[in-house]
Amino acid sequence: MRYPSFLMVCGALTFTLVGCTTNEQVEPKEPTTQSPTIDESQTTPNSDREDDVDTESPTDKESTDDKPEVDGQPTEPDPSTETEPTIPAQPIEIDGVANLELDELILVNKQIALPANYQPADLVEANIDFVDSTVGERRMLRKEAAVAIERLMKDAKTAGIDLKGTSAFRSYAYQVNLFNAYVERDGKEQAMKYSAPPGHSEHQTGLAIDVSSASVNYQLTQNLGETVEGKWLADHAHEYGFIIRYQRAFEEETGYMYEPWHLRFIGMEHAKQVHTLNKPYDRYIQEFMK
Numbered sequence: 001m002r003y004p005s006f007l008m009v010c011g012a013l014t015f016t017l018v019g020c021t022t023n024e025q026v027e028p029k030e031p032t033t034q035s036p037t038i039d040e041s042q043t044t045p046n047s048d049r050e051d052d053v054d055t056e057s058p059t060d061k062e063s064t065d066d067k068p069e070v071d072g073q074p075t076e077p078d079p080s081t082e083t084e085p086t087i088p089a090q091p092i093e094i095d096g097v098a099n100l101e102l103d104e105l106i107l108v109n110k111q112i113a114l115p116a117n118y119q120p121a122d123l124v125e126a127n128i129d130f131v132d133s134t135v136g137e138r139r140m141l142r143k144e145a146a147v148a149i150e151r152l153m154k155d156a157k158t159a160g161i162d163l164k165g166t167s168a169f170r171s172y173a174y175q176v177n178l179f180n181a182y183v184e185r186d187g188k189e190q191a192m193k194y195s196a197p198p199g200h201s202e203h204q205t206g207l208a209i210d211v212s213s214a215s216v217n218y219q220l221t222q223n224l225g226e227t228v229e230g231k232w233l234a235d236h237a238h239e240y241g242f243i244i245r246y247q248r249a250f251e252e253e254t255g256y257m258y259e260p261w262h263l264r265f266i267g268m269e270h271a272k273q274v275h276t277l278n279k280p281y282d283r284y285i286q287e288f289m290k
């Protein structure tokens with residue numbers, strides 16, 4: 001009696017539980033779970049912008065800019081491309097503030113400023129010769145730019161070119177002091193021609209460095225451009241990812257006087273392009289991002 005009754009109990013249990021334990025688990029649960037996934041993928045490009053001062057306006061701009069610019073693409077009716085931004089184009093600035101997402105291609109100029117609180121996270125001291133008066137954070141660059149200037153300086157030395165760094169990173173606070181001192185000395189109009197108002201200096205990006213040579217007593221003078229060292233820089237800086245940012249031919253366009261000493265790191269690929277095309281970086285990057 002005990003044995004069959006035990007079997008009956010088991011049979012009854014198996015009968016009621018069978019739906020959970022056997023092959024019926026393939027049954028789909030809720031097909032509606034797919035729609036949140038699609039929503040997430042659509043918002044991903046915007047949620048990356050942690051550092052933006054204003055995350056609202058770039059979102060609007062991107063969605064409106066995307067459509068008319070798909071000119072290089074053949075008109076395939078592929079639904080998967082509609083949800084993904086296929087063009088790497090990015091805004092250069094957002095309401096006059098530099099787009100930090102551009103990373104080493106960031107554009108800072110008379111019109112476009114960095115956020116006052118911006119300081120690169122990967123600043124390191126460049127292991128090169130600096131003039132003695134250059135101390136502390138002014139010897140620092142972003143990691144990639146530091147490595148590049150170390151290579152440049154090493155090769156320059158091998159080629160018999162004597163160069164030293166005079167100033168690299170400048171914090172916002174440092175710029176405030178420097179600019180105020182220039183204005184006091186020369187007046188604002190004159191100071192604007194050779195110095196950047198706070199937030200507008202490329203040195204705050206950690207991607208710019210001023211260099212000079214013994215032949216001009218390590219001064220930041222346009223005469224550097226006429227020296228062997230200045231000419232070597234103009235001919236070779238791009239091989240290391242740097243450009244002579246402010247050229248004599250583009251003084252009007254950039255609003256800056258010729259600065260043969262001011263090197264800006266943008267990476268080798270782009271530096272070679274800018275060097276070959278011979279155009280101001282401002283124009284180059286605007287065209288590149290279109």
Ligand SMILES: [Zn+2]
Nearest residue numbers: 208209210262
């Ligand atoms: Zn400079």
